[in-house]
Amino acid sequence: MKKYKILLIIADGLGDRQVRSLNNKTPLETADKPNIKSLLKSSLVGLMDPISPGIIPGSDTSHMAIFGIDPHKYYRGRGSFEALGSGAELTEGDISFRGNFATVDNEMRVVDRRAGRKIDEAEQLINELNSKIGEIDGVKVRFYKGTEHRVSVVLSGDNLSDKISDTDPHETGLKIKESKPLDNSPASSRTAEIVNKLSKKIYEVLSTSEINKLRLSENKLPANIILLRGVAVHRELPKIKDYTGLTTAAVTATPLIKGICRSLGMETITPPGATGGIDTNYDAKANEVINFLKSDKYDLVFLHIKATDAASHDGDVTEKVKAIEKIDNMVGKILDNYSSEIVIAFTGDHATPVELKEHSGDPVPIMIYVPENIIADDIKDFNEREAKKGSLKIMGINVMNLLLNYSNRASKYGA
Amino acid sequence: MKKYKILLIIADGLGDRQVRSLNNKTPLETADKPNIKSLLKSSLVGLMDPISPGIIPGSDTSHMAIFGIDPHKYYRGRGSFEALGSGAELTEGDISFRGNFATVDNEMRVVDRRAGRKIDEAEQLINELNSKIGEIDGVKVRFYKGTEHRVSVVLSGDNLSDKISDTDPHETGLKIKESKPLDNSPASSRTAEIVNKLSKKIYEVLSTSEINKLRLSENKLPANIILLRGVAVHRELPKIKDYTGLTTAAVTATPLIKGICRSLGMETITPPGATGGIDTNYDAKANEVINFLKSDKYDLVFLHIKATDAASHDGDVTEKVKAIEKIDNMVGKILDNYSSEIVIAFTGDHATPVELKEHSGDPVPIMIYVPENIIADDIKDFNEREAKKGSLKIMGINVMNLLLNYSNRASKYGA
Numbered sequence: 001m002k003k004y005k006i007l008l009i010i011a012d013g014l015g016d017r018q019v020r021s022l023n024n025k026t027p028l029e030t031a032d033k034p035n036i037k038s039l040l041k042s043s044l045v046g047l048m049d050p051i052s053p054g055i056i057p058g059s060d061t062s063h064m065a066i067f068g069i070d071p072h073k074y075y076r077g078r079g080s081f082e083a084l085g086s087g088a089e090l091t092e093g094d095i096s097f098r099g100n101f102a103t104v105d106n107e108m109r110v111v112d113r114r115a116g117r118k119i120d121e122a123e124q125l126i127n128e129l130n131s132k133i134g135e136i137d138g139v140k141v142r143f144y145k146g147t148e149h150r151v152s153v154v155l156s157g158d159n160l161s162d163k164i165s166d167t168d169p170h171e172t173g174l175k176i177k178e179s180k181p182l183d184n185s186p187a188s189s190r191t192a193e194i195v196n197k198l199s200k201k202i203y204e205v206l207s208t209s210e211i212n213k214l215r216l217s218e219n220k221l222p223a224n225i226i227l228l229r230g231v232a233v234h235r236e237l238p239k240i241k242d243y244t245g246l247t248t249a250a251v252t253a254t255p256l257i258k259g260i261c262r263s264l265g266m267e268t269i270t271p272p273g274a275t276g277g278i279d280t281n282y283d284a285k286a287n288e289v290i291n292f293l294k295s296d297k298y299d300l301v302f303l304h305i306k307a308t309d310a311a312s313h314d315g316d317v318t319e320k321v322k323a324i325e326k327i328d329n330m331v332g333k334i335l336d337n338y339s340s341e342i343v344i345a346f347t348g349d350h351a352t353p354v355e356l357k358e359h360s361g362d363p364v365p366i367m368i369y370v371p372e373n374i375i376a377d378d379i380k381d382f383n384e385r386e387a388k389k390g391s392l393k394i395m396g397i398n399v400m401n402l403l404l405n406y407s408n409r410a411s412k413y414g415a
Numbered sequence: 416m417k418k419y420k421i422l423l424i425i426a427d428g429l430g431d432r433q434v435r436s437l438n439n440k441t442p443l444e445t446a447d448k449p450n451i452k453s454l455l456k457s458s459l460v461g462l463m464d465p466i467s468p469g470i471i472p473g474s475d476t477s478h479m480a481i482f483g484i485d486p487h488k489y490y491r492g493r494g495s496f497e498a499l500g501s502g503a504e505l506t507e508g509d510i511s512f513r514g515n516f517a518t519v520d521n522e523m524r525v526v527d528r529r530a531g532r533k534i535d536e537a538e539q540l541i542n543e544l545n546s547k548i549g550e551i552d553g554v555k556v557r558f559y560k561g562t563e564h565r566v567s568v569v570l571s572g573d574n575l576s577d578k579i580s581d582t583d584p585h586e587t588g589l590k591i592k593e594s595k596p597l598d599n600s601p602a603s604s605r606t607a608e609i610v611n612k613l614s615k616k617i618y619e620v621l622s623t624s625e626i627n628k629l630r631l632s633e634n635k636l637p638a639n640i641i642l643l644r645g646v647a648v649h650r651e652l653p654k655i656k657d658y659t660g661l662t663t664a665a666v667t668a669t670p671l672i673k674g675i676c677r678s679l680g681m682e683t684i685t686p687p688g689a690t691g692g693i694d695t696n697y698d699a700k701a702n703e704v705i706n707f708l709k710s711d712k713y714d715l716v717f718l719h720i721k722a723t724d725a726a727s728h729d730g731d732v733t734e735k736v737k738a739i740e741k742i743d744n745m746v747g748k749i750l751d752n753y754s755s756e757i758v759i760a761f762t763g764d765h766a767t768p769v770e771l772k773e774h775s776g777d778p779v780p781i782m783i784y785v786p787e788n789i790i791a792d793d794i795k796d797f798n799e800r801e802a803k804k805g806s807l808k809i810m811g812i813n814v815m816n817l818l819l820n821y822s823n824r825a826s827k828y829g830a
Binding site: 373374375392398400402403404405406408410412413414415 | 432433434441462466467468469470471472473474475476477486490492493645671768770771772773774775776777778799800803808
């Protein structure tokens, strides 16, 4: 019984609804995708509810489910994943936040939630923060650079809690918020207090930074605060190797996804030019996939493309169609350059309908190509409409088990 | 509202994939089955994941689910079911093993894991063991004959544990293994110690047995040891009468299935000539089914046929097709000889694709014939391909509830 390698491709926010400007077709229906279509002759096709019907998934909860980890049991917030994806090493109990470099006035009122969004000096600012704020009240503080204006902030120490509120007011014109304890535990009071001291300290360091003086002189908004949200306590997750037997490599440029992959013990790589945006280097990512597939080391290669979601949040249907066509090109390149038979799954982590510009709880089309012997579903194209006719009606949590089964790598439950 | 009787037919390992030698058809697609097809005009058809999508079921976990018992909650290993199916009476806490009569050399190295497989003297050997090994360290030891070389061994006493390892090395040339405790409890250490003493004692009794001397003189391998595996602690299961209201009779020749049925409080029968193999007496089993249906006593009659699975494990596609055709004959015979209308479900407990020769996690076709009024699925034949077009997309755990509903025997949940 031949054990196949597995390629899992997730196009973030892939699913969509009828789009008026596409004559009531979806981006998947519109995109030209000869390579993906060529796989349908030996594929199972259908619809997947990443969490369960109607639930709007985050990219984090959905990826956890698809990787076989029940988010209801294990999800503890986004901060830890972002920090891990930005290069942090975390130990059990560390408290992580996602943060934005932002601009506040003298009264701590938010002027710009992103300090202009693209901050060329982010790395220098992070270094300055790390050298000037080592700890607060005996709690170690670390800063990590994310993409654009994004930062991860990690607190390490005893008796910390994630039951505290954000400092991000989520609106311009409002003052930065005080973090408040959300339960009665002393750890929550203490952590909220430390976070409030940290906010002040960050403002002190950044508002007096030479870099911000320079930015002001160039008529740029000073990045003089970090707005904190997405607090999460780090808990070790089960490792994918342990619960599936699969040695796994992940090709992704998105810190959140990279963090999830690292949490599960995957090897992760972001090739040069892979940006997590619509300008990503598709070719470089396809090449990494091919390398990982050719390596003896990996059973499962995971390819994540963020461009579909980025285009959807921007409401840019043309870019979304283009991104899908580029993914199809990647599939073609992978098939041309890796000749062994493999199991290939293609799906999204959720729908992000371009007319909504937000995630939705609609089911997402999924296809699983199996090299031999299966009774393929009689489906002519891969999209939201055709997928309804397929045999798969699954949830995200079923995906890994299906891949293990069809790659001949599953173990029997019972005797 | 007429309450119908229910006939549930499970063909073990029924599901399959495309088979090259059948022109890429499955055994179910190939088999001629006029009687089963005649039921489709008033049937619901579809696919069932016995456990959940992609999970490879054992016959034990799958039958539990189909009978409405969640194996994740109740499954404690195979040993108890085999022992019950071989005639043991078990009480809560008894520890059971599946065992093989095997041949070891003087150094306890395995020469043949089955001592030649068919052991005519098995019953005499079992009697000798039972008379010579009554107990070890105050723990009662019982032996029960299974099919061919198979034995069940039961330990009864206080403070026993199932957290111990097998003695079966699962390979010839290797020494019989010491059972080891798998946790730190005193009960596990004690049980492992008793099992190791038992192995020595079994060897003492069998290697000096007159029967084995005779076997040696006939150039047969001596059955001088029992290799133990599949340890299970007996826990009482809910009774099917209690949770469904159904008085149930089971016609099966397979000790494992018989044991599950007994655990659930079913009346079980193995008619003469029913072997649990491809040579089984189909007619005798059909007759038992007819008798049970005619009896006032039973609401649900369960018919299990192992032949489909046996043929699949042997990779014998011709025998599998033949077995399906014989099952169809049984259905014909039952319909001819029992004139009242009944609900009839036909499915498998899992797929055992003949080209894999192993269980797989593929969904299994299922059909439920309902005598009147239902809107039948528009399905022309009963097989893996057609079942995809049916309305049922269910899991094993849903089957009993569907049967209760369509036989007008279900109770309302809520008011």
